[in-house]
Amino acid sequence: MPSPLGEVARLREALTSGETTSSRLVDAALAAAEAVGEDLSVFTHLRHEAAREAAAAADARLSAGRARSVLDGLPIALKDNIVQAGEPAGCASRILEGYVSPFDATAVARLLEAGAIPIGRTNMDEFAMGSSTENSVHGPTRNPWDRDRSPGGSSGGSAAAVAADIVPLALGSDTGGSIRQPASLCGVVGMKPTYGRVSRWGLVAFASSLDQIGPFAHTAADCAVLLDAMSGHDAHDSTSLPEPPLQTAAGLNGDLSGRVIGLPREYYEAEGADASSLECVHAAVAALEGAGAKTVPVSLPHTRYAIAAYYLIANAEASSNLARFDGVRYGHRAAGASGLTDLYERSRSEGFGAEVKRRILLGTYVLSAGYYDAYYRRAQKLRTLLRRDFEAAFESCDVLVTPTTPEPAFRLGERADDPLTMYLSDVYTVSANLAGLPGVSIPCGLAGGGLAAGLPVGLQVLGPPLADAAVLEVADAYQRLTDHHQARPGGSR
Amino acid sequence: MSFRPDYEVVIGLEVHVQLRTRTKLFSTAAVSYGDEPNHHTTPVCLALPGALPVLNGQAVELAVRAGIATNCEVHPRSIFARKNYFYPDLPKGYQISQFEEPLATGGWLDVEFEDEKGELTTKRVGITRIHMEEDAGKSLHDGSAVDSHIDLNRAGVPLIEIVSEPDMRSPAEAGAYLRKLRAILRTVEASDADMEKGQFRCDANVSLRRHGDTQLGTRTETKNVNSFRFVEAAIEAEVERQARCLDEGEEIRQATLGYDADADRLFVMRMKENADDYRYFPDPDLIPLVIEEARIEQIRAGLPELPDRRRARLADEHGLTAAEAAKLVASAALADFFESAVAAGAPARAAAHWLTREVAACLNERDLEIEATALVPDAFASLLELVETGRLTARSARELLPELLEGGGDPAALVSERGLEAVSDEGALEVLADEVLASNPKAIASYRDGDKKSLNFLMGQVMKKTQGKADPARVRQILAGKLDGS
Structure with a gap:
């Protein structure tokens, strides 16, 4: 029996019974996007007409009893780096101003096929480089729980869109935690699938070996529905796994008996971690144990190298991936350039923001002759060691449960001038990308005291490669035991 | 260089x-x-x-x-x-x-x-x-x-x-x-x-x-x-x-x-x-x-015969020199052409000889591959046959080559159209030889004094009269017979 939790099941019911229509859902989403969304800078672009037309078409199908899928007629938000034909794909960057994609990302095409209706594009850190959604040409997105705080990033717009109940579902991308960290900071569920599970065709590349598209929702059950619809081999992406589409939603049964949960020591002993957040995580672990799961301590000894390895590899790949933005074929081109080199230098200087430039420079440096072995090659070796850490850990457990972030949402501007501290907020999430693992962040309560009191705390569930279903099953089971996913900004439950 | x-x-x-x-x-x-x-x-x-x-x-x-x-x-x-x-x-x-x-x-x-x-x-x-x-x-x-x-x-x-x-x-x-x-x-x-x-x-x-x-x-x-x-x-x-x-x-x-x-x-x-x-x-x-x-x-097994092996085979099967075989296989098209011509009845050694010298020179001048020309193996084979049977002199065949490469056509028809048939009528050649001898007493004298090169001069005169359409060896024979015999 599928999980009873979640908006998809509830809205499906309402649509089937005629209690509401797709048009009303889409209108409400667009209205909220304009009101709340504008206040929080959630969207970079809204598709008023196209979304309403799609909703009318969906209503026609629904009233004829020919719904395409459980997602038919439901509004969804897309991160601005996941392309849709005929829509802007700005990646929150000046260098892509005016760019409209002529093709659909595979994930988007599959959701459209299922009847989902993208209402617009969400704000992000430029080219997904950041953990706060402050590095955006459109300005920072604000956290619905506290508008002076960051929603996390880089998929901050998508996380905020779900947290503020503008849309029930959204897509983000996760390169080092860019789905899970904002999910954690915004009190929603966000999942990064196994690398290769969802096609990267149409995801504007940041770091190709780490990037994955994944879902946001209030529940693991809803994420499962989205993942099932998007996943499966795609011939357009050479790194796409040769696997059929997942069918995880149908397998969510709340059963935790016999599950062995590993608790990696290194994730509970980090310096400077917020004590009150850790309490929420411990309480969650206790709840899982209470429902029949067994916990075991495990160790991931190379965890302390993960951030370094991650930033070396991600920036190296980014420096090459972003070379195509040169002012020649599309996007921003500097006016009045004199000659080719000047055109490149000025277009790119004007088009990229500071953090993107910093990463291109770092990545270019680590790939340079004489430094490649010391940096890039060593980082790849570390990546192998990290992968082996996980392989060893998963010999004694089915999934790992950890905090998603060291602390709840930080204040906007607080870390803007301190990139290193900002990078460290990814400490619990980057390893899953380096090892290609599936991971989900679910809300596990509100921080109890201190400066972060009342802000959501996230619990991360990680699984071995291909264990996307196991990760979602544990997350769903936890949500059946608790009601943290019902918490909303402003105290309403 | x-x-x-x-x-x-x-x-x-x-x-x-x-x-x-x-x-x-x-x-x-x-x-x-x-x-x-x-x-x-x-x-x-x-x-x-x-x-x-x-x-x-x-x-x-x-x-x-x-x-x-x-x-x-x-x-x-x-x-x-x-x-x-x-x-x-x-x-x-x-x-x-x-x-x-x-x-x-x-x-x-x-x-x-x-x-x-x-x-x-x-x-x-x-x-x-x-x-x-x-x-x-x-x-x-x-x-x-x-x-x-x-x-x-x-x-x-x-x-x-x-x-x-x-x-x-x-x-x-x-x-x-x-x-x-x-x-x-x-x-x-x-x-x-x-x-x-x-x-x-x-x-x-x-x-x-x-x-x-x-x-x-x-x-x-x-x-x-x-x-x-x-x-x-x-x-x-x-x-x-x-x-x-x-x-x-x-x-x-x-x-x-x-x-x-x-x-x-x-x-x-x-x-x-x-x-x-x-x-x-x-x-x-x-x-x-x-x-x-x-x-x-699997890919290895499916490969066609490579030039080295083909060269050895061509030399072996047709008694070609190593140099000729090498030149033929230097271009797969030329080697293909050779084999087709031989299959069409061309004598192999003559075909190799002509392809690696006369034809190759024409192709080089024009920077062409053989398959880009109008010459087909059948026509080439009949051209060689005309030469072998004495109906066409090598010199006339050489003259005909550029035309065949550019315009194609049947060599036999071209030969009769242009009146290029070799003068093989013994009687006619005898008459021409006599005419030349009659008007060149000095050359006869020096030949008889031991200057054998004079024969070449006399031969040239006879060939000129036939417009190059006689078999030079035969002309030499006739002249030598007349000079030495009389």
């Missing part, structure tokens, strides 16, 4: 070969030539945000064929890497190539060429590696003084780069290596290797050193030379230039050169002050290229 005995010439060649695929290396856009600019492009070719490369399996198969045919070890695992540099005809800002782990390594070709004494020599030239890569687009600068235009039809077209060892010691060796390589690639149908369409492009690395030196001298690289003749000419020019520098005690500076065929001159494209840094790294959008050993063996 002015011979420079004081220096040893060291040549290594890098050849870019376009694989014979229908679509590009990493996209479904068609491979085409001469179409409207930017017509054959997809989001991948244009490097649009979110586009990803997917490897063309046909290109892999053709590259493997090339590797096997050049005696390389084809590796079951190779890696695509990004070569990063900015240029407008390179849309991604990097070229997908292979770097640390190429498809094939350690091959060789046995190359036949004529040494200074004109003798056929065989030399083994090592092949360092073969790797797969995508071509760049074209920059067009001809439109206006201010703007450049980019045509991305060629961007992403599949290439292999074949890198030789620095084993060649003269322009002639380099030319022979290129001809052999091209013949092999065409034989295994890895490439059409049409040089005019840029499907077979050569970069020549040239350096000089004193004989006995073990270290290589500083080299220059001459880029993108697109005909055999030009490669040899460009290398000759560069050897001459470097030799002059060294004679005058100058240092050779590392440089990339271009060759201006019209002026037969090299020009400096850029000086290489520092080694280029392309920041190669494995392309994370592509998985390692894995080819099962069984697949490699």
